[in-house]
Amino acid sequence: MDQVEEVEALRARVRELEARLAESGGRDPFRRVVESAPYGMVVSDADGRVVMVNPQAMEMFGYGMEEFLTLRIEDLVPPRFRGGHDGLRRAFQGHPETRPMGAGRDLYACRREGSEFPVEIALTPLDLGGGSLVLSSIIDITRRKRDEEELLRYATKLERSNAELESFASIASHDLQEPLRKIRMMGERLATICEADLGDQGRDYLGRMIRAGDNMHRLIRDLLAFSRVGMRAEGFRHVNLIEPVRDVLSTFDLVIEETGAAVVVGELPSAEVDESQVRQLLQNLIGNALKFRRDDEAPRVEIAGGILATEAGEFVRIEVRDNGIGFDEQYHDRIFQIFQRLHGKTDFAGTGIGLAICKKIVDRHDGRIQARSRPGEGATFIVDLPRRRKPTNERPSKEP
Numbered sequence: 001m002d003q004v005e006e007v008e009a010l011r012a013r014v015r016e017l018e019a020r021l022a023e024s025g026g027r028d029p030f031r032r033v034v035e036s037a038p039y040g041m042v043v044s045d046a047d048g049r050v051v052m053v054n055p056q057a058m059e060m061f062g063y064g065m066e067e068f069l070t071l072r073i074e075d076l077v078p079p080r081f082r083g084g085h086d087g088l089r090r091a092f093q094g095h096p097e098t099r100p101m102g103a104g105r106d107l108y109a110c111r112r113e114g115s116e117f118p119v120e121i122a123l124t125p126l127d128l129g130g131g132s133l134v135l136s137s138i139i140d141i142t143r144r145k146r147d148e149e150e151l152l153r154y155a156t157k158l159e160r161s162n163a164e165l166e167s168f169a170s171i172a173s174h175d176l177q178e179p180l181r182k183i184r185m186m187g188e189r190l191a192t193i194c195e196a197d198l199g200d201q202g203r204d205y206l207g208r209m210i211r212a213g214d215n216m217h218r219l220i221r222d223l224l225a226f227s228r229v230g231m232r233a234e235g236f237r238h239v240n241l242i243e244p245v246r247d248v249l250s251t252f253d254l255v256i257e258e259t260g261a262a263v264v265v266g267e268l269p270s271a272e273v274d275e276s277q278v279r280q281l282l283q284n285l286i287g288n289a290l291k292f293r294r295d296d297e298a299p300r301v302e303i304a305g306g307i308l309a310t311e312a313g314e315f316v317r318i319e320v321r322d323n324g325i326g327f328d329e330q331y332h333d334r335i336f337q338i339f340q341r342l343h344g345k346t347d348f349a350g351t352g353i354g355l356a357i358c359k360k361i362v363d364r365h366d367g368r369i370q371a372r373s374r375p376g377e378g379a380t381f382i383v384d385l386p387r388r389r390k391p392t393n394e395r396p397s398k399e400p
C-alpha cells in the first residue's frame, strides 16, 4: 500500500467512526442519563462559563439552549448573593471533590425573568482532559420547603393549643380548690357542732357530703398534678434511681406496716431524669401495687432495675411487680388513659388519674410504660427510660 492509499484508508476509517458516533448520539447511555435525570444539570468551565445543560435545567431556569450557553454560572444566582459567589467558585476549584453545596444553608437560584426559587445543589468536578469542568446538579425544592413550612406551622399550632389546654386545666382545678375548701370546712363544723341536733338521716346526709367533698379534693389534686407534668418540669440530671425509690417507700411506711407488706428492692441503675417526676411515677406505681392487694394474702412488692442496650441507645428499665388482684391484660392500654379504672370505687379508692400521670411523665422522658397482668395473679409495670438525654429544643418550663 503506497502513502496515498494509506491516507485514503485512514480517511475512510475516520468517516466511518464519525458516522457511527453521529448515529449513536441519541442512544449514548451517558446522554440518556443526563437527559432523563430528575434534576437540572449545568456544566461550567474553569471561568464559570456554562458549556452544557440538560433540558430539565432549561425548563427550571427558563432559558433556551443557545442563550443558556452564553451565561456564566453566576447569572443563575440571585443578584443579592452574586457578590460572594465568585470567591466560593474559586475555593471549590482549589479543592475539587464531590460535595453538597452550602450544607446547612438555604440556597436560592434565579430564573430568566428574575424570580427566585429555593434549590439544593451538588457539585461534581469533571476532569475531561481539556481543563477542569464542574457539574452542578440542581433540585428545585419549592414544594418540599412549602410542605416543611406547613408541617412546622401545624406543629406550632398544636403545641400552642396543647399548652392552652394544660394551663386551662391547671387554672380551673386550682380555682375549684378554694370553694371546695370552704364547703369541706363548713361540713366539718356542722358535724362537730350540730351533730346531736341532726337526727339519723341528717347525719347520714352529712357523712355522704363530707366523703364526696374528700373525693372531689383528691380529684382536683390529681388533675392539677396531671396538668402540671409538662409545666413544673425541674430539668434533667443524673440520678441514682435508688434514691427516689427510697424516698417514695418512706411515704408508705404506715401502709406497709398495717398490711404487713414485704417490699423487695433490687439493684437500680442511674439515669438522666427529672427526679421529681420519677418520684411521682414511682409514687403512683408503688401506691397501686400496695392498694390493689388481695385480702387473703399480705402484699409483696418487688422493685427491680436493669439496663437495656437497644438500637436507639441505652435505656434503664424499672419494674414494679406485685402479687395483688391483677387485671385482664386486654385493658393494658386503657388503664393509662385518664379516669379509666377497672376496679370499683367502693373497694379501692382512687381517681383513675395516677397511671395517666405516669404515662405523661414517661412520654416526656421519651420512654415507654407497659403493664403485664392476669386476674388474681398480680401485676407488673415496666418502665423504660433513655439513660441519657438527647439534646432537645423543649420549651423552658413555666408556671401557670
Ligand SMILES: Nc1ncnc2c1ncn2[C@@H]1O[C@H](COP(=O)(O)OP(=O)(O)O)[C@@H](O)[C@H]1O
Pocket: 284, 288, 289, 292, 322, 324, 325, 326, 327, 335, 340, 341, 342, 343, 349, 350, 351, 352, 353, 354, 355, 356, 378, 379
Ligand atoms: N397494680 C395494679 N394491680 C391491679 N390493677 C391495677 C394496678 N395498677 C392499676 N390498676 C388498674 O388500673 C386502674 C387505673 O390506675 P390509676 O390510674 O392509678 O387509678 P387509681 O389508682 O386512682 O384507681 C386502676 O383503677 C386499676 O383498675
Ligand SMILES: [Mg+2]
Pocket: 284, 287, 288, 350, 353, 354, 355
Ligand atoms: Mg393509682
